[in-house]
Amino acid sequence: MPTSTDLLQGTLDLLILQTLALEPMHGWGITQRIQQVSKDVFQIGQGSLYPALYRLEYKGWIKAEWGNSENNRRAKFYSLTAAGRKQLRSEVETWDRLSSAVGLVLGRAVEASQ
Amino acid sequence: MIAEFLTWVRFLVFRKKHSELDDELRFHLEQSIAAKVAAGVSPSDARRQSMIEFGGIETTREQCDRERPGWWAGIISQDARYAVRSILAHRWFSAAIVATLALGIGLNTMVFTLVNAVLLKPYPVPNGDRLVSIAGRNLSSDDRSLPFSYPDFQDYKAQASSFEFFEAVTAQPGVLSEPGNPPDQYQLVRATSRIFSMVQAKAFLGRTFLPADAQPGSAPVVVIGYNVWQERYASLPGVIGRQVHVNGQPANIIGVMPKGFRFPDNVDLWMPLLPILDLAKRDSRTLWGYGILKSGVTLQRAGAELDGIAGRIASQFPADKGLGMSVLTFQQRVNGGPIRIVFLLMLAAVGFVLLIACADVANMMLSRSLNRQREMSIRTALGASRWRIVRQLLIESVFLSTLGGILGLGLAASGIYWFDLATSTIRPTWILFTMNYTVFGYFAALCILSGLLFGILPALRSSKINVVDVLKEGTHNITGHRGAWLSSALVVFQFALTLVLLTGAGIFVRSLLDRLAVNPFVPADQITTARLHLTEDRYKDNEARIHFYDQLLPRLRSIAGVSHAAIASGAPGMGSADEQIELEHVPISNPAERPWISFVAQSPGYFDTIHLPLQQGRDFNQTDGASNHEAAVLTRAAAARFWPGENPIGRRFRLFDDKNKPGPWITVIGISANMVQELQGRDHKPLLFVPYRQEGWDNMALVVESAADPLQAMRKTVQSLDNELPLNEPLRLKDAIAEQLWFLRVFGEVFLAFALVAMLMASVGIYAVIAHATGSRTREIGVRVALGASRRNILFLVMRRGLWQIGCGLALGLIAAFPLTHLMASLPNGSLSSDPSVIFVVAFTLATVGVFACWLPARRATGLDPIRAIRYE
Numbered sequence: 001m002p003t004s005t006d007l008l009q010g011t012l013d014l015l016i017l018q019t020l021a022l023e024p025m026h027g028w029g030i031t032q033r034i035q036q037v038s039k040d041v042f043q044i045g046q047g048s049l050y051p052a053l054y055r056l057e058y059k060g061w062i063k064a065e066w067g068n069s070e071n072n073r074r075a076k077f078y079s080l081t082a083a084g085r086k087q088l089r090s091e092v093e094t095w096d097r098l099s100s101a102v103g104l105v106l107g108r109a110v111e112a113s114q
Numbered sequence: 115m116i117a118e119f120l121t122w123v124r125f126l127v128f129r130k131k132h133s134e135l136d137d138e139l140r141f142h143l144e145q146s147i148a149a150k151v152a153a154g155v156s157p158s159d160a161r162r163q164s165m166i167e168f169g170g171i172e173t174t175r176e177q178c179d180r181e182r183p184g185w186w187a188g189i190i191s192q193d194a195r196y197a198v199r200s201i202l203a204h205r206w207f208s209a210a211i212v213a214t215l216a217l218g219i220g221l222n223t224m225v226f227t228l229v230n231a232v233l234l235k236p237y238p239v240p241n242g243d244r245l246v247s248i249a250g251r252n253l254s255s256d257d258r259s260l261p262f263s264y265p266d267f268q269d270y271k272a273q274a275s276s277f278e279f280f281e282a283v284t285a286q287p288g289v290l291s292e293p294g295n296p297p298d299q300y301q302l303v304r305a306t307s308r309i310f311s312m313v314q315a316k317a318f319l320g321r322t323f324l325p326a327d328a329q330p331g332s333a334p335v336v337v338i339g340y341n342v343w344q345e346r347y348a349s350l351p352g353v354i355g356r357q358v359h360v361n362g363q364p365a366n367i368i369g370v371m372p373k374g375f376r377f378p379d380n381v382d383l384w385m386p387l388l389p390i391l392d393l394a395k396r397d398s399r400t401l402w403g404y405g406i407l408k409s410g411v412t413l414q415r416a417g418a419e420l421d422g423i424a425g426r427i428a429s430q431f432p433a434d435k436g437l438g439m440s441v442l443t444f445q446q447r448v449n450g451g452p453i454r455i456v457f458l459l460m461l462a463a464v465g466f467v468l469l470i471a472c473a474d475v476a477n478m479m480l481s482r483s484l485n486r487q488r489e490m491s492i493r494t495a496l497g498a499s500r501w502r503i504v505r506q507l508l509i510e511s512v513f514l515s516t517l518g519g520i521l522g523l524g525l526a527a528s529g530i531y532w533f534d535l536a537t538s539t540i541r542p543t544w545i546l547f548t549m550n551y552t553v554f555g556y557f558a559a560l561c562i563l564s565g566l567l568f569g570i571l572p573a574l575r576s577s578k579i580n581v582v583d584v585l586k587e588g589t590h591n592i593t594g595h596r597g598a599w600l601s602s603a604l605v606v607f608q609f610a611l612t613l614v615l616l617t618g619a620g621i622f623v624r625s626l627l628d629r630l631a632v633n634p635f636v637p638a639d640q641i642t643t644a645r646l647h648l649t650e651d652r653y654k655d656n657e658a659r660i661h662f663y664d665q666l667l668p669r670l671r672s673i674a675g676v677s678h679a680a681i682a683s684g685a686p687g688m689g690s691a692d693e694q695i696e697l698e699h700v701p702i703s704n705p706a707e708r709p710w711i712s713f714v715a716q717s718p719g720y721f722d723t724i725h726l727p728l729q730q731g732r733d734f735n736q737t738d739g740a741s742n743h744e745a746a747v748l749t750r751a752a753a754a755r756f757w758p759g760e761n762p763i764g765r766r767f768r769l770f771d772d773k774n775k776p777g778p779w780i781t782v783i784g785i786s787a788n789m790v791q792e793l794q795g796r797d798h799k800p801l802l803f804v805p806y807r808q809e810g811w812d813n814m815a816l817v818v819e820s821a822a823d824p825l826q827a828m829r830k831t832v833q834s835l836d837n838e839l840p841l842n843e844p845l846r847l848k849d850a851i852a853e854q855l856w857f858l859r860v861f862g863e864v865f866l867a868f869a870l871v872a873m874l875m876a877s878v879g880i881y882a883v884i885a886h887a888t889g890s891r892t893r894e895i896g897v898r899v900a901l902g903a904s905r906r907n908i909l910f911l912v913m914r915r916g917l918w919q920i921g922c923g924l925a926l927g928l929i930a931a932f933p934l935t936h937l938m939a940s941l942p943n944g945s946l947s948s949d950p951s952v953i954f955v956v957a958f959t960l961a962t963v964g965v966f967a968c969w970l971p972a973r974r975a976t977g978l979d980p981i982r983a984i985r986y987e
Contacts, residue, residue, distance in 0.1 A: 027138060028145035046142050047169050050135065051177040058181050060121030069141075071148075076138050083117050 012052050014095060015042070017080065017088040020062060024079035026069060027053060053078060061087050126184045135178055143168055190509070193502075197510035201517075207482060208514060211475050214878075215518025217871055218471030219564060220525030221464040223549075223557045227530050229457045230556075231547045237444050238546055239313040239377070241278075241406050246413065247378075247447040248280070248403030248420070251440040258440040259447060261399045264389045266427060266434065267306075270403075273423045276416035278408050279312040281305060282401040284393075287647060288383045289840055290338075290346065292358045296833055297840040298346055299647065300339075300382035302360065307386055310337075312406055313377055319343075320354040320369035327368075328386040334365040337384040340373040360385065362651055362838065376543040378404055379448075397433040405441070417441040448542060456861055459938075463618060463868045466611045468560070470872050472568040473604040474879040479511070479568065480601050481886040483576035490576050503577040511569025512562055519561035536860045539853065571600060601883050602919050608876040609923020610930065612869070613960055617931040619869035620952040621938050622862035629855050632790040635725045636686045638851060640819050643685045644828060644844040647813045652838070656810030663806065663814070665835055667717060670818060673827040678723035678819040681806060682716040685817050686724050687851050690714055690791045692799060697756055698766040698779060705774055711752065712791055712799045713769075715809040721747075721786065723819050731763045731784030738783065739805025747784040752800030780804065793854045816841075858946075873960060876923075877967035884916045885971035895975055896983025905976040912975045916968035923964075924957055931956075 019025065019033050030053075031044045056062045061084035069075040080088065143164055150160035179185055201208045236242035250266075251258035262270075264282075271280045288302025310322035318340060327335050336358070338347075347353045356367045360383065376382075392398045407416055420439035428434040449457075483490075490503060527549075534547045653659045663681050670679035684690050690712035694705065702708050714720075718734045729750060738745040746767075753762040766779045791801050806814065816832075818824050829841050845853070852859065888895070895908060903911075931953050938946045 026141070028142050032149075045167070045169060046139060047174050047177070050138070050174055051181055054135075054178040055181040058121070058125050058183055060118040069145075073141060073144070074137070075141050076134070081117070083121075 010091075011095075012044070012048060013056060014088070014091045016049075016052060016056060017061065017084060017091065020078055020080045021085070021088055024065075024067075024077045026075040026077050028075075030078070056084070059087075060084075122183050125182055129182070132175070135175060139171055139174070189502075193506040193509045194513070196506055197513050200510055201513060204482070207478065208517075211478060211514050212518045212521060214471045214474050214875060215515050215564065216521035216525060217875070218464075218468040218522070219515070219519040219557070219560050220522025220529070221868060221871065222468050222560055223519075223522060223553065224526035224529035224533070225457075225460050225464045226556050227526065227549050227553050228533060228547060229461050230550070230552055231545050232449050232457050233445050233454060234552065235445075235546075235550065237544050239315070241314075244278075244407040244409065245313070245444065246405050246407055246416065246441050247444055248405050248439065248441050249447070250399065250424075251438045253436050253438045258442075260437070262401050262403070262437075262439075263396050263399045264387075264393045264401060265396045266399075266424075267401050267403065269427055270420055270423055270439070273426075274416075274419055276407060276411045276419050277405040279308060279406040280403065281309045281312050281405070282387065282403045283309065283378065284387065284400040284402070285381075286361075287842075288360050288385075289362070289647075289649075289838065290342070290358055290360060290383065291362075291838045291840075292356070295346070296829070297838045298342075299840040299842045300342060301380055302383040302385065303378070303381050304385045304387040309377070309384070309404070312404065315371065315375055315377065317369035318372040319351060320367070322369050322371075323384075323386050328388060330388055330390060332386075334360075334363065335368045335386065336360055336365040337369040337371060338367055339371050339376060339382045342382050343370045359838070361649065374543070378402075379542050379544065396431050413441050413443070444544065456857075459618065460861070460864060460868075463615055463865060466615055467868055467872050467875070468564060470608045470611050470875045470879070472564050473608050474875050474882075475514075476568040476571055477601045477604050477879055477883055479572035480575065481882065483572045484890075486576060494577075500577045504573045507573035507576065508566060508569045511573070512565035515565030515568070516561045519557060523557065533860070533864070536863075537856070540856050575600070602915065605876075605880050605883055605916075605919040606923045606926065608872075608879050609920055609960065609964060610926035612872040612876045613924055613927025613957060614930045614934055615865070615869040615872045616956040616960055617927075617934055617953050618938065619862070619865035620956045621935060621946055622858055622865050624949065624952050625946050626855060626858040626862045629793050629858060630851075632793070633686050633724075635727065635787070636847070637725060637819065638686075638848040639846060640821065641685070641724070641847040642818045642820060642824055642828070642844070643688070643815050643847055643850060644825070644841040645813060645815050646832065646839060647842060648839070650812060652836075653812065656807075659810055659812065660807055662835065663717060666816075666832065667719070669831045669834075670816065670828065673818075673820070673824055673831065675822040676818055676820040676824055676827075678719060680717045680720035680723040680817050681814050682720050682817050683714050683806075683809070683811055683814055684791065685815050685847055685850065686726075686789060687791065687793045687847075687854065688815070689794075690801065693772075694770040694774075695756075695767055696770065696776065698768075705770070708770065710799045711769070712801045713746075713809070714791060714801070714803050715806045715811060715814075716803055717806050720803070720817065723817050726789055727787045729785050729787055731782070733784065734803075734805050739807030741778075744778050744780040744808055745783045745805060746780045747786050747803040748782055749786050749788050749801045751788045752802050753782070753785050755800045780808075793851065817847075873963060876960075877963055880916055880919065880964055881967040881970060883919075884912065884968050885974075887915065888912050888971050888975045891975075892978065892983050895978055896980045899978060899980040900984065908976045908978075909969075909972050912972040913965075913968045916972075917965065920961060920964040920968070924961060927960075928953065928957060 015034055016030060019030050019037075025033065027046070027049055031046075031049055034042050034044055053062070053064075057064055057078070061081060062078045063081050064076050064078050066074060067077045146164040146167065147157070147160045150163060151157055155163065237245045239245060248270075249258065250260035250262040252260060261284075262282075267282045271277075274280060283303040283305040285301065285303045287299050289297050289299050291297035305323075307323040307325050307328040310316075315322065317337065320337075322337055323335070326332055338353075343349060343353060353367055353370065358365055358367060365385065371384075387393070387401075393400070405416075407413075417440060420441060424434065424438050428437060493503060494500075530547050530549075648659045648662060653662060667679060667681065670676060673679075692710050692712050694708040695711045696702055696708055716734070718736060718738075720726075721728060721733055728747070731747070734745060734747070737743050748756075748762060756762070756767070757765055762782045762785065765782045767782075768779050769777045771777065786803070789801060790798065792798055816828065818828060825841075825844050828844075832839055832841060843850075891912075895911075898908065898911070932950070935950065935953065
């Protein structure tokens, strides 16, 4: 089971931004959501999650607010800023370009081996 | 972008509270446990599993911290506070380091200020960075500073497009005179009319040149310098419009320039350049050019353009064949050659001093790093990374070197002040020894780099320790082989560099002493000299001049207190003229093979005045030098050179002037003792003396021997015969010789000071190393003494390493010193001795000092009480 350290550099940031694009969420929620959506492929530990959240916040892409969780506990909710939305768009574009390029390379390799 | 930047700034300034992250992490953990409980795990197991999954909180905290913009500033300020505490805690140790570095950095800043002023800084006028010196050059030789002619100048100026301004001057002495005011000789330039606007200079009083002033037939005008106005006219504002004589020609003073304005170099009087008489000829080359380059034009491009024009002119006028042009900065023109080399040598010398200082400090830090091993191990045990420890130690070093540097800055300022005074009479006025941003940049770089330089080795060493060993053991025993090796290498290196420096200084001092010891028979402190310039427009030929001298000499001799008076083309040691010689019956057809001689033209009584003993034959009499009575007195060395083993009296020779025309046959009438007439240079030509009737010059020196100062009376006597004749360069011969030797004196003192500082530092260095080594072997020495080792054994044991280091250092230094003597002896002004004995004297001195520095701590070791030594620690 790959952990976040195996993720491509910067991919974790992209996953977090994408997750927060839907609705504001606290850290635990983010890990759960990513784990769920990726069908348990990505399990993100707190050791990677929180530095990434702080990094994104320091860059001004997300902002944090204290609020109450679903079971009425005090929790910190993160949400995307305008700059964060822009960043997400450009990162998704980059990712698409990158993955289709990798796909092309691999596709050719597969054809050649057949 | 802006929003992101603002966020960045916000977080740079405000920190998040640590509790925030803690709350967040706690919530995360609780959620994780809750999720596990919900999945059916028992609460206690869920908690345990979650804690294990969760991992270390501290690293997460640290990593989150590191994401903050400027997080490192906090760490650095922490390290800096720690460094300050540690510096203050070891006050004396820090003071020693700061003092050493102050010397090293101070000397370097001083010398760099000088080098910057002499070799880099532009001429201090607006647009000085584009101001250039323009001169002709010989295409077939290296000579790139030749004057050019006025017609050439007009062609260059009309055709060249590289220059915003292009002006020319011709320099000559200018005698300023007027009724009722004794004449003074000044430095005069005749300059093209825009010379002042080129450097944006405005008159202090009156006005500068107008284009109309340079028109032929316009009323002659002169602009005077501030110093002339002050000295000659007592700062009277009414001087504007005054009618004066310049070199006997009337002129009107139209302006006074501001204080310190001497453009281009040490000028007192400026007159417009009128293209009349000889100046209008293409082969009359007397002009020097100055220009301001258009912005963006390089020296090379301007030079190439002028070269191209020179080629076109040469094809039109054969007189200009083989001539090109050179465009250089002022520094390149004036301070090339030996001056440049000496200043760079100076920079190298102080660089060595700084290296020695750094080695000293590195050694001190090394020996202290042993005492700090415990502190370092505790910090390592508490989780400090090696990089963190190294960084903290380096910050400490840079702090120390900056402190030293600030102290050194004061030292540098006083050194610069001294050098400024010492060279004020010789250097061009436009060289200002002041600090500028370049110097401060260099200074800051020095502080930081030397801090890193001396800090890096000890820091790496003290961070590389085995924590457990150190914490378990005491502080000794870990000295290790490498630390000792390192500090020995540093000491060896110091002694080698010091030897090189001392050799350089020794060469200067030796040469200076050699020069001062020449001509022991001349009573230089009793002799006063001054030059008279009998210009052609007032003394039309040699007859007129001899008539003047013949009237003057008896009057000079009758001044009270004067014992002798004579006239010579140059006083002893003050230079001579050279001509080629041909002996009778030994014709030499190829002019290039004729030997050269130096000669002094003189009046009767000169030998008595300078007390030069005649060894054979007779002195000149009144008829010698008249037509068909041409005569000469040779020095012993000259006679031995031309007539070895023969009696030269009565032999004849003749001299060739610069147009290769032979003069009349001259008879040798006497032989004098040897004398040095040329203090500079090394290949002295054979010297001989001829009567002034034979070689009549328009510029001769009065040489007067007198117990009291005869200058006032001399001036009165001269001006009673000619009231427009100034006395130039009046000096005691002793001072005149000292001025000739300023180069050796000033640089000798400079290099000697550098070398002595270096020697002091090297001695302190070896002292510290031996003292530390002795200290750490106290117990061992105690055991040896108790077992019966003699004082001599102990002394040898302790000093052995020091002696080895000194020996190796000297050997290495010798290898480097020999090439240095060759380099210095090959300096083009060639007044430096290449005598290798200097090296050995210097090496012996350094060895003695070094052994003494070793012996001091070693002596203490021999006096140890064995009982106390064994119980030491």
